[in-house]
Each structure stands twice: as C-alpha cells, then as structure tokens.
Amino acid sequence: xxxxxxxxxxxxxxxxxxxxxxxxxxxxxxxxxxxxxxxxxxxxxxxxxxxxxxxxxxxxxxxxxxxxxxxxxxxxxxxxxxxxxxxxxxxxxxxxxxxxxxxxxxxxxxx
Amino acid sequence: xxxxxxxxxxxxxxxxxxxxxxxxxxxxxxxxxxxxxxxxxxxxxxxxxxxxxxxxxxxxxxxxxxxxxxxxxxxxxxxxxxxxxxxxxxxxxxxxxxxxxxxxxxxxxxxxxx
Numbered sequence: 001x002x003x004x005x006x007x008x009x010x011x012x013x014x015x016x017x018x019x020x021x022x023x024x025x026x027x028x029x030x031x032x033x034x035x036x037x038x039x040x041x042x043x044x045x046x047x048x049x050x051x052x053x054x055x056x057x058x059x060x061x062x063x064x065x066x067x068x069x070x071x072x073x074x075x076x077x078x079x080x081x082x083x084x085x086x087x088x089x090x091x092x093x094x095x096x097x098x099x100x101x102x103x104x105x106x107x108x109x110x111x
Numbered sequence: 112x113x114x115x116x117x118x119x120x121x122x123x124x125x126x127x128x129x130x131x132x133x134x135x136x137x138x139x140x141x142x143x144x145x146x147x148x149x150x151x152x153x154x155x156x157x158x159x160x161x162x163x164x165x166x167x168x169x170x171x172x173x174x175x176x177x178x179x180x181x182x183x184x185x186x187x188x189x190x191x192x193x194x195x196x197x198x199x200x201x202x203x204x205x206x207x208x209x210x211x212x213x214x215x216x217x218x219x220x221x222x223x224x225x
Contacts, residue, residue, distance in 0.1 A: 043201055044154070044216045096167070097161070097212070098159070099144070099156065103152070103153035104153055
C-alpha cells in the first residue's frame with residue numbers, strides 16, 4: 001500500500017465550478033500537509049501548506065485536513081481555465097525530512 | 112519563479128552514457144532534494160542533502176549518485192543510462208528552520224535517453 005493515495009483523474013469541470021481534490025494517507029505520523037500545482041511538466045509550485053488538522057483559506061483555495069480520517073482536501077472555488085493543471089498532495093512527519101507525494105490529479109477547467 | 116535553478120533544461124543522450132544534472136538552491140536554503148518524474152508517474156524521491164551531507168535516501172538506483180558542494184549547489188550523476196531513465200528530474204530546496212519546512216521546486220531537467 002502506498003503511503004499517500006490520490007485519484008489521478010482526469011477531472012474535467014466547467015468554468016466557475018467548485019473543485020474538490022482529495023488525498024488519503026496511511027501514516028498517522030504525518031503532521032505537515034501541502035498542495036502543489038504543476039503546469040504541463042513544469043516544476044511543482046507550492047499552493048497551500050497546513051499543519052495538523054483544520055482548514056486554511058487563501059483566496060479561492062481552501063485546504064482541509066482531517067487527521068482522524070487520514071484525509072486531506074483542496075477546494076477551488078470559482079474555478080478558472082488557468083487552474084487547469086495537475087495537483088499534487090504532499091505530506092511529511094514532524095521529524096525527518098522526507099516528503100511523500102501523491103501521484104497527482106489532472107484537472108481541466110473548460111471555458 | 113521559485114528561486115531554484117536547474118541546468119540543463121533538456122538533455123538528450125544515448126544508452127550507456129553518463130550525465131550530470133546541476134541544481135542551485137534558493138538563497139539561504141541548506142537542503143536540496145532530487146526527484147524523478149516519469150510519464151504517468153508521480154514524483155519519486157531520490158535523495159536529500161543538507162549542508163553538504165546526505166540526509167535521506169529514497170528509491171535511488173546504484174547507477175545514480177549525488178553530492179552537495181560547499182556553495183550548496185548540488186549535482187545528480189546518472190551513469191550507464193538506460194531507456195527507462197528518460198524522465199523529468201526535479202530539484203527542490205528548503206531552509207529546514209524548525210518544524211515548518213517548505214520545498215520549492217526548480218523547473219526541472221528533461222532527460223531523453225535514446
């Protein structure tokens with residue numbers, strides 16, 4: 001079983017829709033949770049960084065962590081064609097330095 | 112622009128050859144990570160260096176090696192190349208200050224082995 005599971009999609013939504021992207025994980029020691037956006041095979045770009053459980057909002061993006069369910073989500077409100085990319089979740093423990101990435105979800109926002 | 116630079120952007124070589132990929136971390140970052148991303152694959156962690164010393168090892172083949180120099184730039188050496196080594200290779204850097212430790216990725220090197 002992989003440490004981090006992520007539905008690869010692809011996910012296709014109309015412009016303006018609310019998008020929900022999710023990851024599950026198996027290691028309860030994970031404390032830091034991140035979402036990256038990767039455009040067409042370019043370097044991943046850090047979108048959201050959260051610690052432990054709870055919500056964090058940044059503009060149209062909301063990251064949610066539910067440690068009891070080992071489940072994290074990224075919500076994108078009022079999705080735009082420019083949001084079309086692959087979204088990667090990542091996480092790490094409080095000790096140690098290795099980051100564990102999901103395989104990414106491909107999102108297309110149709111104008 | 113993340114502040115992490117990688118050279119070259121593209122590399123085309125033949126099987127059996129050896130190549131060196133270079134990464135310069137963001138100013139002030141002490142840690143460098145190397146990842147491999149193949150078509151339809153997620154990011155595969157290869158190796159991490161912190162201030163010149165190897166800190167963590169992932170799924171790195173014995174044909175691959177890396178080092179971090181005193182000026183903190185890092186090189187990933189790939190030898191006896193095989194067709195399956197064709198991939199995007201990313202470098203990321205972080206400062207590792209206390210608990211919060213964000214990784215910032217470079218633009219990647221696209222390696223094609225013919």
